[in-house]
Amino acid sequence: MTHSMKLSTAAIDSVKDEDEEEEESNLDYFYDDPGTPPGTLDVEADDPPPEMVLIDYNDGMATRLKLTTPEECAPYLDTHSVSWLDILGLGNQDTWERMAKVFNLHPIALEDVVNVPQRPKVVEYDDQLVIVAWMVTLKPGEDPLHKEQVSIILGKNYLLTVQEEAEYDCLQPVRDRIRYNQGIIRKQGVDYLAYAILDAIIDGFFPVLEEYGDILEELEDEVVFNPVPKNLAKIYSIRRDLFTLRRAIWAQREAINVLIRDGSDLISPEVRVYLRDCYDHTILVRDMVETYRELSSDLMGIYMSSMSNKMNEIMKLLTVISTIFIPLTFVAGVYGMNFNPDTSPLNMPELNWYWGYPVCLTLMFIIALALFFFFWRRGWFNSVSHPEDEKASTR
Incomplete structure (x- = not known):
């Protein structure tokens, strides 16, 4: 092995170690400290309250209200319309204690919603169904992949969604369908709304994967025709993001499968058919992620071969x-x-x-x-x- 190849290998190991450390630090799930009582919330008391938007609708009308306290949505819970309380931000402990009283939330359910990130899952309680999902979007900057937890609490006539942040969101198409009465969403019940939100979260993976597909295609040309050491950092950054996407979609596929297989009184058989289509989308996303992960792995071998050919x-x-x-x-x-021709015999x-x-x-x-x-x-x-x-x- 030449000296330059040794340097390249050392650079690969250095970049790999740094990315693996960052990957481990960014992808850990939330866990409680040993001995912490169940239902302990990881929020500060002086944090600002979350932004709360209530969307109440039926087949003939749709109302959108901005709320300042959880108690304001209590009159809408006993009506025959669908009440969707969209919460943007985690807020403070006082808000969630009041929210638990209004919606009769179980302490463990409240802990799964507030203490993020949790693994995507489905947990059924007496009269509620808690669904934890991961939403991914793209943001400008060197690290474009943005992921956050979206928690869904499904009741008899109401639904709560809790997002970590309000800046990045993929649920706007669902809000527009309710506002402009597009499709059949306003003719269906609250379980169909839960499906529509899950479907929007899963479909949000596709534009992200398309962007990474374009990045991999451009990076492949760079690696083949003009390999430089900075390509290593790009490759491992993409591999780290694809690992995050794979981790998210695998768990969400299992969660949706639980909804289809085990069933619940809160989800009708008609909506279960739509969930099967959502499950198919998770399979497609998983296949795309695996394909891109294999391609990113092959790029490292292509980089080494290109560097070797360039050196040759x-x-x-x-x-x-x-x-x-x-x-x-x-x-x-x-x-x-230096021979003198006059003195040399020859x-x-x-x-x-x-x-x-x-x-x-x-x-x-x-x-x-x-x-x-x-x-x-x-x-x-x-x-x-x-x-x-x-x-x-x-x-």
Whole structure:
């Protein structure tokens, strides 16, 4: 292994160790400290309250209200309409204690909603169904993948959704369908609303994966035609993000399968059919993630091969140049020997000849041309080309 290849391997190991450490630190689930009582919330008392929006609708109307306290939505819970309380932000402990009283939330359910991140799952209580999902979106910056937990609490006539942040959201199409009465969402019950939200979360994976597919395609061209050490950081960054996507979609696939297989009194058989379509989408997302992970793994081998080929091209060109100058150096060395022709028994030929210097230079030039022509006839210059020429020839 050459010195440059050793440096490349060391750079790979360094980038890999750093990315694995960052991956482990960013992907850990939430866990309670040993001895913590169940239902302990990991929020501060002085945090600002979350943004709460109530969307109450039926087949004939839809109302949207911004609430300041959880108690304001209590009159809508006993009606025959569907009440969707959309909570943006985790808020403070006082808000959630009041929320638990209004909606009769179990302490363990409240803990799963507030203490993030939790593993995507489905937990059934007496009159409620808690669904934990992961939503992924793209944001500008060096690390574009943004993930956050979306918790869904499904009741008889109401539904709560809790998001960590309000800046990145993929549920706006569901709100628009309710607002403009598109499709059948306002003709269905609250279980169909839960399906629509889950379907929007799963479908949010597709534009993210399309973006990573374009990035991998561009990175493949860079690795093949112009490999540079910074490609390593890009490869491992993509692998880390794909690992996050894989981890999210695998758990959500299991959660949706639980809804279909085990069933619940809160989910009708008609909506269970729609959930099967949502489950198929998770399978498609999983296949895409696995394909991109395999492609990102292959990029490392392509990078090493490209670097090796690049080094071979450089060494071949230097070897050809050195070989051409070897006989020229021999001739120059012979005539550079410091012997006096008058005292030497064997005089060096043409040393004192008037045309000796130009004839020697001409001879060296002819030897160089002859070697160049010989190498060209053997085809040794055919593989020495520019990356731009190789890229143009593949189109």
